[in-house]
Amino acid sequence: MDLLSGLNSAQRQAVTAGNGPVLVLAGPGSGKTRVLTHRAAYLVGHVAVPPYRIMAVTFTNKAAREMRGRIETVLGGSLRGLTIGTFHSICARLLRREAAHLPVTSDFVIFDESDQVALAKQALRDLDLDEKQYRPQSMLNAISKAKNELITPEAFRAETYFAEIAGRVYARYQALLHENNALDFDDLLMGIVMLFDDHPDVLAKYQQQYEHILVDEFQDTNTAQYAMLRQLAAVNRNLFAVGDVDQAIYRWRGADYRNVHRFQDDHPDALTVLLEQNYRSTQTILDAAMAVIDRNPNRTRKSLFTERGHGERLTVYEAYNEDEEAQFVVETIATLTMQDGLSPGECAVMYRTNAQSRAVEDAFIRAGLPYRLVGATRFYARREIKDLLAYLRLVHNPADSVSLARVLNVPPRGIGPKTIEALQACAAANGVPMGDILRGLGQEPPAEVQLAVTGKALKALADFGRQLNYWHTARAELSVVQLMDVILDQIGYHNYLNDGTDEGLDRWDNVVELRGVAAESPDAHLTGFLEEVSLVSDVDNLAEDGQAPTLLTLHAAKGLEFPVVFILGLDDGILPHQRSFDDPEQMAEERRLMYVGLTRAKDRLYLLRAFRRTQYGESDVSQPSRFLEDIPDHLVAGHTPRRTGRKANVASAYARATTWDGGSKPAAAQPVVLRFRTGQRVNHSSFGEGIVIESKASGGDEIVSIAFEAVGLKRLAASMANLELLEG
DNA sequence: ATAAAGTGACTTTTT
């Protein structure tokens, strides 16, 4: 039947597999999504499995959306009842349904990273721990790691002093989450596994319902996710997993590609299908990618092949610095567009770290060309978006004290830290959330509370409480958009953002954009809207019809493909990243990251590096990436001198730089007159007297290092610090 | 209660 007609034999074998566990090891571009969607369609269309008995799990909403669409296309009908979504969204849905067994109610909110930090800080304060000494972020890392490994606060075992502290913070943090009627991302996964463990009847219900479970990107599952899959598939044993250990790049997030091997150990009878034929790249690109990945130890070799022919050889280019590296990208894209009739949207620029995007953005801006940037400051992490969402979450769940603390004085309404402290104390004394105290104050007549706050501040609190009450009541009859408008209007948010700067205008645009998100689903209720926005990521919003080149990290590039790919920063220390040098496991992951990048390209691949690179404000000479050395010479064309002398490179780079932009370079060469010299005595208004150790120009300012008698060595910007030159 | 100055961190970040 035509459902199978477009598949090669390996793909067909996987799609039509009978009952029992199936593991599909799919190389890049081998049609793994195709296999997954056709498998689902096959089950529904051929085996007559009702859609509601299938669960398909992905890691991103985008992947889930696409899969649903593609299954529907193959089947030519809608798939009502099919459970398809990310691990997190599916878990959230199930947890809400089974909330009776949870420490939170069914309308719990999901705390994101910054909420988590706020809560971790609170936990540290509650335990009288110094947040300088125990950084909230490292506490959260430990907590997240524990949750991914399904370790509860009670089961948390401390071997070290740090872990002992982390364990205590974990317990307090968890209690705070529940007080806020909130769960974090990791709780969604661990919560499900615990729920299933503690309530076999609940588990049995879902085990029966889900006759088939399909999983994408299986190499990226963590312990909790794997445990959940095992639980659900324990009875029917129809677990269909697709993955590629060579594309495992999320170890640092708790993912463990060894789950692929575990799957084979746990299911000795599993049908394993290897997909090696590539439908994306030229053979040259595949050969380069294999040359890189084959150096990783302990892996089963895959022989990727294509029928697309050899295509063009790769271009390796060594630029003088990151600006020239970016310039090369812009120029090359311009040339390809004009000479080869390529659309700029078919090009992607990939890099290891977000910081690298700046030079590229600058180059595009200088050339007056548009680009699309994925990631960086994520939309939902922006201050204005978080503010507005915090308001909505507070209206939805007055117990959410993290959101309350965020918006209590935003925009400023005369509620300072003293007042907040008093409110917190009052809430703690009465054992109720701060939101309830506020709403009590906003009642007519105000509720009686013991609150150490004076007239003006008290009025501010009561006013805010009144607004909160109003919104809380109004939320039932207003749409999300209407509620947003009411809140924005009443708090004067537009006015607050509009501070006359361009940034203020941008921020308001973002607010309008969020309003647009809400307007897209006018019938959605507040709960649904909040859940949707708390589970989205940036890649989810990457439009398909882009006319401009895409700038993104290698991590964000996974799962995507582009006719032309530029990989930047092939320097030792960047890719592979410095932090992976002393850990072979991490180094192997860097190599996989490179592999992922290489295999995104369909036709052309450009590998770039810079001889000199400015990082953290310091310019340093760098060595070529060791991965670059692994690519055989015969796959490379247009090799700029790489192992030849550095001087020639520098000279040619300068020559190019001058011919390209006759003087339009950014004002890096602004002369700075140095006022201070080593050995001079100076006086600073607060640090007192000291001796100048060093003075140099940097970033258009004079940076002076001074050894102060009272406070030791400091680095100050001469234009900022009020330095007085003393005699001597 | 804000604004300016100083400090310190800084890889990636599917949800």
Added chain:
DNA sequence: GTCACTTTAT
């Protein structure tokens, strides 16, 4: 260099 955050000065 840039961001977030804290301390200090107004």
